[in-house]
Amino acid sequence: MTPPRLSRRRLVSALGATALAGGVGGAALAQGRRRNASLDYAFPDEALARDLGLAPTPACGDGEAEATVRQTEGPFYKPETPERDDLAADGEGVALLLVGRVLTPDCRPLGRTVLDFWHADSQGRYDDAGYRFRAHQFTDAGGGFRLLTIKPSGYGYASAARPPHIHVKAQAPQSGLLTTQLYFPDENNRGDRIYREPLEVDLTEENGVLIARFDFVLPVA
Numbered sequence: 001m002t003p004p005r006l007s008r009r010r011l012v013s014a015l016g017a018t019a020l021a022g023g024v025g026g027a028a029l030a031q032g033r034r035r036n037a038s039l040d041y042a043f044p045d046e047a048l049a050r051d052l053g054l055a056p057t058p059a060c061g062d063g064e065a066e067a068t069v070r071q072t073e074g075p076f077y078k079p080e081t082p083e084r085d086d087l088a089a090d091g092e093g094v095a096l097l098l099v100g101r102v103l104t105p106d107c108r109p110l111g112r113t114v115l116d117f118w119h120a121d122s123q124g125r126y127d128d129a130g131y132r133f134r135a136h137q138f139t140d141a142g143g144g145f146r147l148l149t150i151k152p153s154g155y156g157y158a159s160a161a162r163p164p165h166i167h168v169k170a171q172a173p174q175s176g177l178l179t180t181q182l183y184f185p186d187e188n189n190r191g192d193r194i195y196r197e198p199l200e201v202d203l204t205e206e207n208g209v210l211i212a213r214f215d216f217v218l219p220v221a
């Protein structure tokens with residue numbers, strides 16, 4: 001699956017005909033923008049080790065859903081990211097729309113969840129000097145989010161080759177902090193010691209844009 005690289009005008013047009021029509025609202029951030037959140041998290045990844053053995057997250061309707069698997073934040077996280085949901089101008093690459101919802105284990109939507117995303121560019125490089133491909137946003141009242149970006153490249157780090165992935169921190173007003181990573185199907189994931197299958201996105205292509213779908217499940221107090 002190798003969609004053509006898109007001009008920004010064509011990309012916006014394509015999204016208007018696909019994801020937005022599919023109920024992924026463009027007003028997703030309206031409520032969250034009123035919140036002044038510090039993203040300098042104090043939460044460590046204490047639960048990483050015990051969560052690595054979790055079973056795949058069941059779909060809503062199957063009963064109590066498993067919490068989304070936690071993963072290490074890695075060495076490239078930067079706090080205080082800008083609030084935005086469109087990173088398409090941050091660098092060239094294959095257009096990608098990441099959409100989904102944040103839910104409780106009993107499938108209630110978690111609005112006003114902050115989602116802080118960061119990922120490598122199409123050359124496998126992180127922007128450590130600035131905030132290219134780094135941003136946060138808030139879910140809408142239905143727990144929905146949408147991030148327009150590019151598909152990141154994998155990269156080598158500490159003598160290991162990492163497949164393409166997107167890092168994320170998620171925290172609802174009623175939940176603890178989830179730190180994890182999302183992966184793509186049909187990549188060299190099995191050779192990655194960190195990869196976990198429940199963290200693969202559902203990937204399709206619509207009008208030349210990759211559409212990655214993933215729902216987060218956050219336990220709440």
Ligand SMILES: [Fe+2]
Nearest residue numbers: 074076165167
């Ligand atoms: Fe990474």
